[in-house]
Amino acid sequence: MAVLGFIGLGVMGREMASHLVAAGHTVQAFDLNPKSVEELRQKGAKAANNVTEAASGADVVITMLPDTPQVEDVIRQEGGILANPPAGGLFIDMSTIAPLATRRLSAELAAAGIAMLDAPVSGGPAGAKAAKLAIMVGGAPDAFMRAKPILEVMGTTIIHVGESGAGQTVKACNQLICAMNIQAVCEGIALGRAAGLDVEKLREVLLGGAASSWMLQNLGPLILAKDDRAGFRIDLQLKDLRLANELAFELGVPLPGTALATNLYLEARAHGEGSNGNQAMFRVYDRMTSQQQESAKGAKQ
16 A cells, blocks of 8 residues: 555545545545545545645655646645655646646656656546546656556556656547537537427437447436536636647647637636536537527518
């Protein structure tokens, strides 16, 4: 069993850290929200008051944070990872951040004798709760082999995909595919509903054919019910799409489908829906359909 510093106890992080506690690891947990730290302490973790306490004496430090600036801060702040290296010399970032920033941070940490893995995840809150995440890992192979038993506590698909930054690049590909898949599901349901179909039966048929997907299976019922509750929020989906678009710009790769999905999510956020679940793209289609109906009504008059 290892001593693990775990920093970032949001919707995903607290479930992931809970599995590590349950597996018998000593987890030194820190989050800016004291309530989240206390909840994990009640499950058997050690409460840390700051990054320094979370990393102190740890074999491995794990972060699960919102974006690039937060990860950079944990590494570079006074008393952060660079100034207070984990005893085991291994840092695993499971956040979703920019690939280029990841490579820069990895080089900084390597100069201080710390190996860094970028290990973003896919599977959402449900996957985190069930310990069935897909984990895509970039970094040195020997560091990956050290980390793998820890990662296996949180996920079922753990694959080393290449050098530093490769995990984040795979995650960018994952997120643009997810966004366009959600768009396709919302669009198909919007067309079926406008045509007067029984949309429950529509989904049932689609699940049995080539249009079947994880999104149709898991988010389809919420879209049909017009349920916008947050699992993975629109604001986070937009952050991930921003990272994918930035990487595409750096590489000179056009992503027209990603651009359209990004614009639809921006429309949703402009209507105050940033904190809703990413399946709430259905409201964008509701608004467009309503506008079309009103337009047709006005033309008839």
